[in-house]
Amino acid sequence: MRLAREYLRRPLGVIAAAFLVLVALAVIAAPLIAPYDQLRMDLGHSLALPSAKHWLGTDRLGRDVLSRLLWGGRVSLGGLAEALSVAFAIGVVAGLIAGYVGRGVDNAISRTTEVLMATPGIVVLLMVYGISNNNAHLGMITLGVLCSPSITRVTRAAARAVSQEVYISSAEVLGMGRLRIVFDHVLPNIWGPIIVSTAVLGAVILGIQGGLNYINLGVNPPAASWGGMVSDGQRVLAQQPWLIVPSGLLLTLVIMALMLTADGLRDATASNRSRPARAQAAAARKPSAQAGAGQADASAALSVRGLSVSFSGLEVVRNVSFDVRDGRTLGIVGESGCGKSVTASAALDQLGPGSRIDGEVVFGGVDLNHAPRRVRARTRGAGIAYVSQDPMVALDPCFTVESQLGELIGRHERLRGSRRRARALELLRQVGLPNPADTAARYPHQLSGGMAQRVSIACALAGRPRVLIADEPTTALDVTIQGEILDLLRTLQGETGLAIVLITHDLGVVADLCDRVAVMYAGEIVEIADVESIFDRPAHPYTRGLIDSNPIASKRGSPLPSIPGAVPSPANWPIGCHFGERCRFRTPQCSAGPVPLAPVADASPHQARCIRVGELDLASAGQERRS
Ligand SMILES: Nc1ncnc2c1ncn2[C@@H]1O[C@H](COP(=O)(O)OP(=O)(O)OP(=O)(O)O)[C@@H](O)[C@H]1O
Known part of the structure; x- marks a missing residue:
């Protein structure tokens, strides 16, 4: 995949993505690798500095900070994944419909998006947490809905630009269905900006979620969350300034890594967007046809x-x-x-x-x-x-020539597999291409x-x-x-x-x-x-x-x-x-x-x-x- 190759050329982006993967794996493996239970208290060792026994020290109740960070990551990253999936699903679907279908539908979706953007999100979230008895899932779904307009707008703008490309009208003229065009031609060409905006939104959501957890919303203490741990550290800042460092630093590093990943993806997308070279550009005839105004000519094609x-x-x-x-x-x-x-x-x-x-x-x-x-x-x-x-x-x-041609043949003649390929090669031969198999693969x-x-x-x-x-x-x-x-x-x-x-x-x-x-x-x-x-x-x-x-x-x-x-x-x-x-x-x-x-x-x-x-x-x- 060209986008992946371009991305791998950006060291900062690669380091950021590797860091995110590492954190995610560690959090997933928390039950296996966490040295202690996140709730195990040891009041004799409260507010300890890092040591061989507790690599990142202990908190006010003597709980192991590293274990709580690993377990807390499940709440924080799990919530992030939940909110981001909701924002992504709504944003992409609504943006595609608005950008590709256009007209009245576009208007309706754009207005709804504007209303969502103007909604005071934090008030809505406080209401949802209050009504749902601090239900973390409902909170994250609501956060996802509230954040979806940013993906909707990016997807709409990209889909609108792509839908005006000649290859899209060519596909329409060649008889491809709208849904097919969206999946086969629009989406593959707009993934870049969508992924970038999703990564940026990830950082934003993690920040908001950290703030909510900080005030104990979306998490039920004593269960750990990164935002909650920052809050714990802040409470004992005067007695043990170290306690705020692991959770605060981790939250900051993950948000920075998400932003750097987004930057890398944006750069890679820009380089990857290679416009195909423009091609370049007279002279027998046959007897006449018919013309004129009035009634349509029934014998004309x-x-x-x-x-x-x-x-x-x-x-x-x-x-x-x-x-x-x-x-x-x-x-x-x-x-x-x-x-x-x-x-x-x-x-x-x-x-x-x-x-x-x-x-x-x-x-x-x-x-x-x-x-x-x-x-x-x-x-x-x-x-x-x-x-x-x-x-x-x-x-x-x-897409390769064979894939584009095959798709049209599949649609018009319902041919599949080797028959579809044979027809594709026949068409390439018919238009005078000397090596159809080679051309088909290009x-x-x-x-x-x-x-x-x-x-x-x-x-x-x-x-x-x-x-x-x-x-x-x-x-x-x-x-x-x-x-x-x-x-x-x-x-x-x-x-x-x-x-x-x-x-x-x-x-x-x-x-x-x-x-x-x-x-x-x-x-x-x-x-x-x-x-x-x-x-x-x-x-x-x-x-x-x-x-x-x-x-x-x-x-x-x-x-x-x-x-x-x-x-x-x-x-x-x-x-x-x-x-x-x-x-x-x-x-x-x-x-x-x-x-x-x-x-x-x-x-x-x-x-x-x-x-x-x-x-x-x-x-x-x-x-x-x-x-
Ligand atoms: N989408 C549009 N909105 C408004 N005006 C348009 C649009 N498309 C074409 N026109 C106008 O319609 C007129 C005819 O344009 P058209 O592209 O058909 O010309 P043409 O003879 O094909 O020119 P060319 O040989 O340069 O392609 C022009 O004045 C053009 O500005």
Whole structure:
């Protein structure tokens, strides 16, 4: 375990932990190793200093201090274990639910936590001890409940951060259940901070418990406890100052050791949190697919109709419609911030809190946007799979490839043991990994960018999906690997009939892989057509601008053309044409009102969102500019 190895590199932490283990073992073995009974009095030898007979001396009643420390440890450490277990169990469960489920549940748990934190704990404890006739167990359980908010808050914050990682949404998209994700992906990634805060809390609880025992709460004299022994020593401080030393020192050393252990764990966790290296990031095509607004296309593998997305009331994607058929690829292209990823995430039902999705996402005849949660969850991974642009982030760094792939196979196909392993190797072979067994045994950080992307494609294929949404799958890869991944997607499509939605900035990739292209600008589709029409007869000035800005199409030696200005943010979308501000063909009418997406010719599947579509000759406009 990497955390343990990192911890062992910290000598102070190791000494502190060893000390705690030693004390705990000695306390457990008290009946065997204590030289005297903790209650055996010898009034002739009261308040004796350390000697060969009594290594740590005796107390007021001549009882052996070492034996009482060992027996008293059972009360003190036992109580600590009891309170800490309660705080840990409540804190972790509540923190996980709040951090991972979020929304209303998070609110309820956070408010309850705040109420607990504001409760005067010592008053509650005094009441509990009073009502329960000094019941030590009830006192420690109450202390555990009162202390649980500190673990709840740490767990919630860590779970919230991890649940926003791409590998968690990938696991959701690949169809894994929530409970499974929590146990397999969230928890293993947040143990570090939880353990650290538990160790710190241990020190705090021991201090509080020592104080309670000091005033004889939670312990029934003459039974020993460390806090009670400090109290005994304090009472005879003037006569025998030594008596307070063993119990006071031991209590202080154990609290310090707990803090040092927590420090060591925090440092080890920080070093252990290695982010996998970021992987790195064009170009054949087939006949056309279908598109357009109106009714969902029943023959399409995925049909999106009138999809609009808002975050906290602000619309970022407006009225997007497209279809993709089996064995076909739809490219969604546009500059950064145009809404490509939000469109994909909406289709996958992967938008976070505060989002609102309107419109239809029809898969297998079912509108997923209005389907029960169970149907949507089942469709993710098995029906619609997802490949992200950064495969390293999409894979959980804590598990080997085989374990991650195996888990998905187990879920989708209910295979176990050797059949599951065989399917995992088959998938790795299918995505072109030359040595599947070797790759299966590796952790994500041991994979190159290209290998990681192949593994994430294998994960996506585990559910034998009908549709694959690939969000810039080659952006993070170097140019030779980009070509290989595109070839792989093409081959897989040929073998399995996958419908692919490919999100990209790269027109080279579009030309290479797509049948149909949707050009997005500022939240809207501004042009949609088959790939030949887009490149040969663009009908929207933005599409023309994108093609002209492609370095491959530019004339050697002349400056690379670009589209002046920037994409407006959703808060600043104009009333009229969204592209108007940057368009060299704009007229006053362009900003008069919303521009509809309309066929460029009667009933043509080639559609553009431009009022001047009939009068502009954008095909030759590009040639003019290049010549
Ligand atoms: N969770 C969110 N909350 C609020 N606004 C968001 C959120 N996610 C995205 N947006 C906004 O939605 C718009 C579209 O973002 P999106 O990520 O879909 O763009 P994109 O075209 O995919 O860009 P890129 O190519 O850089 O990924 C942007 O203005 C972005 O700021």
